[in-house]
Amino acid sequence: xxxxxxxxxxxxxxxxxxxxxxxxxxxxxxxxxxxxxxxxxxxxxxxxxxxxxxxxxxxxxxxxxxxxxxxxxxxxxxxxxxxxxxxxxxxxxxxxxxxxxxxxxxxxxxxxxxxxxxxxxxxxxxxxxxxxxxxxxxxxxxxxxxxxxxxxxxxxxxxxxxxxxxxxxxxxxxxxxxxxxxxxxxxxxxxxxxxxxxxxxxxxxxxxxxxxxxxxxxxxxxxxxxxxxxxxxxxxxxxxxxxxxxxxxxxxx
Numbered sequence: 001x002x003x004x005x006x007x008x009x010x011x012x013x014x015x016x017x018x019x020x021x022x023x024x025x026x027x028x029x030x031x032x033x034x035x036x037x038x039x040x041x042x043x044x045x046x047x048x049x050x051x052x053x054x055x056x057x058x059x060x061x062x063x064x065x066x067x068x069x070x071x072x073x074x075x076x077x078x079x080x081x082x083x084x085x086x087x088x089x090x091x092x093x094x095x096x097x098x099x100x101x102x103x104x105x106x107x108x109x110x111x112x113x114x115x116x117x118x119x120x121x122x123x124x125x126x127x128x129x130x131x132x133x134x135x136x137x138x139x140x141x142x143x144x145x146x147x148x149x150x151x152x153x154x155x156x157x158x159x160x161x162x163x164x165x166x167x168x169x170x171x172x173x174x175x176x177x178x179x180x181x182x183x184x185x186x187x188x189x190x191x192x193x194x195x196x197x198x199x200x201x202x203x204x205x206x207x208x209x210x211x212x213x214x215x216x217x218x219x220x221x222x223x224x225x226x227x228x229x230x231x232x233x234x235x236x237x238x239x240x241x242x243x244x245x246x247x248x249x250x251x252x253x
Contacts, residue, residue: 008064009033021045025143089160124148215246
């Protein structure tokens with residue numbers, strides 16, 4: 001059985017702890033973090049501590065903190081006979097201090113603590129510093145997801161960029177839609193069936209073929225009506241930029 005210590009108390013750390021605390025393949029030894037309030041949520045899964053010296057003997061130290069903190073956190077981990085991993089999509093393997101054996105364990109999903117996931121279906125992107133540690137990392141991966149593969153830091157960053165468009169940017173556009181409804185005293189519930197159909201559709205056909213709307217049709221009259229409703233500012237510029245991108249993609253100039 002693989003022993004694991006998680007360093008961090010955010011969303012990814014929470015779901016990894018939740019997945020592993022009853023695992024037959026992994027023993028979650030402890031969770032280390034700075035915030036006692038956040039750590040309280042982890043007591044149901046493992047021992048918790050704010051002391052890096054409590055790591056002790058473990059096979060893997062998994063850093064699940066913000067990207068900019070990975071390097072400094074890895075420096076605080078005492079030297080030991082364990083593999084140190086980070087969970088970032090946009091951060092190079094070498095961000096981890098070279099005093100450690102190092103690797104990457106990146107679940108490609110948007111995590112919120114109050115959401116339930118089928119962990120076995122989440123794409124898991126792996127990288128490891130030495131061939132010797134590859135088998136250990138594979139064993140850890142298989143304890144979480146059946147959907148895993150190795151990508152180097154450059155490939156992982158490119159995937160992270162694509163993910164930013166389909167998740168973070170798309171979510172921001174949903175927020176704009178909600179804002180426009182609320183500003184015009186319309187129920188946001190009216191948008192939800194449309195959002196559901198939009199996301200369901202691209203599970204079956206390529207987004208370019210799923211594209212509809214005035215930009216795709218080059219419906220200039222409707223586009224001008226929409227722009228007239230938007231005051232000068234960021235929403236108007238976003239509308240114009242995305243409309244132009246859709247038209248260029250679909251060769252409707």
